Amino acid sequence: MSIAATVTDPGVAGPSTRNWKAPIGFGVGALIALFVFAIGGPAATAVFRVSDDSDRFRLADIALPANVVGWVVAVALIAIAVYAFLQVRGGRGINRWAGIAYAVLFVVGFLTWVVGIADRPSISLAGLVAGSVTLAIPLIFGSLSGVLCERVGVVNIAIEGQLLSGAFAAAVAASVSGNAYVGLIAAAFAGVLVSLVLAIFSIKYLVNQIIVGVVLNVLVSGLTGFLASTLLSRDSATFNSPPGLPEVRIPLLADIPIIGPILFQQSIVGYFMYAAVIVIWIGLYRTKWGLRVRAVGEHPQAADTMGIKVNATRFWNVLLGGAVAGFGGAFFTLVSVSSFTRDMTAGQGYIALAALIFGRWNPIGAFFAALLFGFATNLRFVLSIIGTDVPSQFLAMLPYIVTILAVAGLVGRSRPPAAGGIPYVKE
């Protein structure tokens, strides 16, 4: 799957020359489409249900003849790949929209094919999308934490640890107090605590940020695992049975097909997620605070000469990032399931890191990247329900394949903050 908005950046003249990554990637994808979606396309009709029976407004289902769609998609993808090849050979850039169109077509082709070969070739589009958002929520919080830290020049590998500590703290605090909102606050604090260690070691003691991050992840995993197997399992009624956060449904708006359930039928954590993406985006790009933050991450010395306290800015931002990720971690124990289990974040922090890179260090970019990963994960669940022939192991790999392709740079050049990972020391 190449989900590529591939752009060769014409503004940046590097020492490297023509970049063949995009045409090659496009070509491989187009060949897959040709052999699998078109030639191997089933003579079935894939049905995408837009509305469910219980919905107030009902729209007609979309029914697509799988082999016809397969051929159309394959031909279009080949055309785009040829276009990309010609552009690169001529030393020109590839239009951003070509990459986006390619990605959309490929996804349409893949979905039609995979649904078409299933035993019951019919899935609910609304359910697929809504499930993707739900699965993406902790990822989005995680990558927002990454944005806050990396924009200021501190590499945050500890997202995984922050999520996990948030999940743990939320479970325990909510169970003990009997109040889920106390759990939310405790989760944010736990994230800050992890961040505090990261900040002190990387900013004050100049320890390699990646090493601190990895060590923190292992530490949090070990610590919460230990407490889970002792304290929590000994008296799980007191410590590990948090009250869940209810779904808050906004009447009428939630009835809008497809986007209704996504935007207006969420837990409080979900609403906070949307707010956080918008607030952080505005903060970074429209406020004095954001200008300073980005300056510190790009060129700390320049910021310093303009009277900005570089290390203090970094410190507070890293703590804020911890609070955001910790808060997101609460999703696991207060929304998703209702108890803490050992290592329940299962590497989502690393996927969040990938979403951050895929989203080019931009809150909105990270949001969509995380959604994509959520979609890949959810697809696996949905497909196993409708009984597809694709082996489940392959489907389990989907989110990770998407991650690797995304991070490997199929998405074109993305430019991280220039001072990322480099501690600032005044001479």
Next chain:
Amino acid sequence: MKLELQGITKRFGSLVANDNIDLVVNPGEVHCLLGENGAGKSTLMNVLYGLYEPTDGQILVDGKPVTFRGPGDAMAVGIGMVHQHFMLIPVFTVAENVALGDEHTKAGGILDLDKTRARIREISDRYGFDVDPDALVEDLPVGVQQRVEIIKALVRKAEVLILDEPTAVLTPQETDELIQIIEELKAGGTAIVFISHKLREVKAVSDVITVIRRGAVVGTVEPSASTSDLASMMVGRQVSLSLNKAPATPGDTTFVVRNLTVPGSGGQNLLDNVSFEIAKGEILAVAGVQGNGQTELTEAILGLHPHASGSVQLKGKELLGMKVKDIIREGVGFVPEDRKIDGLVGSFSIAENMILNWYNEPPFAKGFAMKPSVVLKNAQEKVAEFDVRTQSAEAPVSTLSGGNQQKVVLARELSRPLNLFIASQPTRGVDVGSIEFLHKRIVAERDAGTPVMIVSTELDEISELADRIAVLHGGELMGVVPGDTSRDVLGLMMAGMTAEEALRQDASAVEERNRAAGGHRAAGAHRVTGEEDR
């Protein structure tokens, strides 16, 4: 605003960077700090700008002592600084860069860049800066970036403006424009501290010159002092500024470059269809502002650019497509532009650095084994021959001064039989005393019958060494002109004119100037690009 430094001393451990320095800067005055690289000028200015705390001494503003705990404090009393390496964020717009640290905001901390834009336009119009507030800084030429830095200081109402080596990155024409800007700022009552090691500019702009050597003030002189007096004050001994090289006696043309092209990633060529040739016993100097294809030219010749096309022939043999190692074996000596990155391995000893590209050949190696005693003996000989100032040939090369490091690179490259010698920025960051020595060695290599190519951004060095001068602009060759071509013409070519256009324009400019000034040089009194100072 009157600014005084009294007895400023700054120590870094045992190193005394500034030793008891006194300095007075009056309003509306251009005060030059003249000194070699590493003399302590920048340290002093960083103390003045609040970046370093002085070990001893005090700073007085209008007679009152002040202490700066950071650049913010210095800016607050009206001191602005344009650093040698610009303190601009490349991915920000001009307005964002200017606003940073002194932002106008609307309710809720929302940035109000319109006010900043208005201020930039106001200042830009007043001094004729021609700066677009919404341009991205990384897209601007360095000359304009420098103006953005000046605007940053002026927006903060700087009354004392420190310019740290401001001309290092400019073309001669941009330097002229900068000097005009300085004149206007001065007329408006701003005091300027101008830091430089270039005698010509210092004489052209300053009202007072303070010479610094090894961290201490050696004297304060009038700009009317002679260039050689200034040079000897700066270096501490008599230096001969001119090389007095014999005219070249070119032999056969053995090095031929044809249509050399290096593509860039964005479809634009970094080096575009460049053709020239160098004869034995001749120095071709490549002039141009930094970043106009010089790096690509030398790297392509050395085989470091896999996508270069065209032809590079040495003694009839095609070098393009050969491996770097094989090109070196063809007898190509190469001094890279940044010795610390490409020329030396800092933690290796001098002896090891002397054989970096020769380590696996006899006499230094036999089979898999190296011969440390031969390596050391070789190094000791070269250290003596090139006058490398060091305790031992086994000392890590990073412990040497810039000039001595450069001598190590040159010693390595010149101590084998060469068919072509390429030196990029051979004297960058090297003290005046060593420059003389390095130049003489390069000329000696020419006189031994080697084709020599020098790449330099310093026009003085170009004029000094060149038998012919090639000028690069935007990756294209603007022309190859004789070695005695005037700085004005070279400057126009560096700004993108072909040799013919530049000669024509220069001839008409001279005519006009003569007519306007009635044959006198009044109008050109502050021009540094003119020939007058030489």
